[in-house]
Amino acid sequence: MTAEPLLSVRDLRVEFSTAAGVVTAVDGASFDVRRGETVALLGESGSGKSVTAQAVLGIVPKPAGRVTGGSIHYDGRDLLTLPAPAKRELRGREIAMVFQDPLSSLNPVFRVGAQIGEMFRRHRGASRKEARAQALELMRRVGIPAAEKRLDDYPHQFSGGMRQRVMIAMALALSPRLLIADEPTTALDVTVQAQIMDLLARLQDEEGMSLVLITHDLGVVADVADRVVLMYAGRVVEAGPIREVYEHSAHPYTTGLMGSLPAIDGPRERLTPIQGGPPDLLDLPSGCSFRPRCNFADQLCADEEPALLDAPGRPLPHSSACHHSGKVLSDAF
């Protein structure tokens, strides 16, 4: 694809000051999101996936956290250097976000219809009546049953799944071009999770917007994402089309995650987990951060931090930040 990506993150660095020292939560992460594309940002605790999204939205918690390097280009403009009013305008209208816990993102004392309508009143100068009609329309689109009866309900009167639909309705109100969903289904039951993922995929398709799904769950995004960006200890360790990356993993962390998942069919086999625990960002090893947990690690991995390079012998674009990616690929097959 030659068209310029809608979102282009380059060498992003985000640091947090903690009582125990400075933590680099995002350490030189780079990735693109093209127009109309769904990208999964995948990682476990401490990977920096959520902080990356916070940086894009300009909501890195202050004063502890700050962006200390890199660029975030949205539609050609760098969000990190844009004047504040222009930034607010972009982030309000064009980039929307859905969070894991909808209850804490909704105002408990306002009726749901009014909260959705507020988006039209504030940004589009709609009248109260117009805003209400548009809120109703949106609630129907996101599949809230008996929407006209529920307009005047308060957030606590909705179930978890319905609240997440309300959040999605609010995020869609201004027809954003980029929707970032941070663990949108993690707090939901599996049948409701399936509904919400189905809804997000359908809306992405209808709106032609770009969708970034931040998740720790490899399975949830497999059906809906075009590409996957895997993060570990603040860095991108592997990226590419999701099927290519899942079926031909070129990073030992990715193969380790796949081996950790119990299968839902076929023979039951002993799991092959990754050894050790999540990285301690205050005490990262030299070279490759993953090496203490890695079976491929050798002296090179301790001496040199691996760059994100093309996966050897695989169709592009597929990149991996591992000195031994060729061996990882050949070992698996």
Added chain:
Amino acid sequence: MPFDTPLLQVRDLHTTFPLRSALLRRTVGHVQAVAGVSFEIPAGGTLGLVGESGSGKSTVARTIIGLEKSQSGSILFEGEELTSLPPARMRQVRRHLQMIFQDPYASLNPRATVEQIITEAWEIHPDVVPRDRFKPEVRELLERVGLNPDHAARYPHQFSGGQRQRIGIARALALRPKLVICDEAVSALDVSVQAQVLNLLADLRSELGLAYLFIAHDLSVVRHISDQVAVMYLGRIVETASQQELFAEPIHPYSQALLSAVPDPLPWARPPRTPILIGGDVPSPADPPSGCRFRTRCWKAQDVCAAEDPALELRLGLHPAACHFAERRTDLVAR
């Protein structure tokens, strides 16, 4: 105890919680969290109990170990009725019935060292380990669950989430129980660590002959560890079968929907699954639907489902399911 008596036998268990008004604290109704649940677990066996929030699966566990009081029904452990046991005897029996919780941090005393956490149980049951054996036994237990025995003097906050769960497992094993109830014991862990703990639980089962009541919402995890599986919905078991049969041929619509909703990390490798998207959410257990409790979300529901509560009985010659319209379906997962 006769040779073939199951280790744990739960019969028609009911557990209800009073609903109180905010103002006068008067009881205004009841929530039937567990509404007639029966199952058994043989010595060394593993029953997986799956269900979504509000299914009552955790209340079943809490009732068995005595954290909640049952309203009716019976809980037989090695043939002994737990619901009417005198407290002194209950303490003795409880030794053999341990629980591992979802949040290892919340369930470990932050001011106690790992050694204190583990030996606390031996103080209460001095016959299990004599005091002069405390230190070597702690080391052995830590080693067994994959922790460094030299870390016995550390506090819970000095460990990662996965390691804390191992401390919780070590504590549960300290009294050499026969049955361990795992209540969402791996769901808060990162995938890579979850797999380590699942392997550990499997090893402990074969080394120590433990039986598990394994409660989880994640079907892949339940399939991985269970011999038998029971699916719960709104306080009832709707289907139960061997692990092989339940995942290959679920016949209750709810089990089918659950199975079809399991995220598949490699959807390209198999023939397309038929997605079943059930609408809506689980109704409130305070006001369950009449007849079949699943009927409000079921695509097969007829008038009979509202009128008649379907019994959990053998259907289609396969295994027990509580559905008037139980049906074979093999297109949910490829085999």
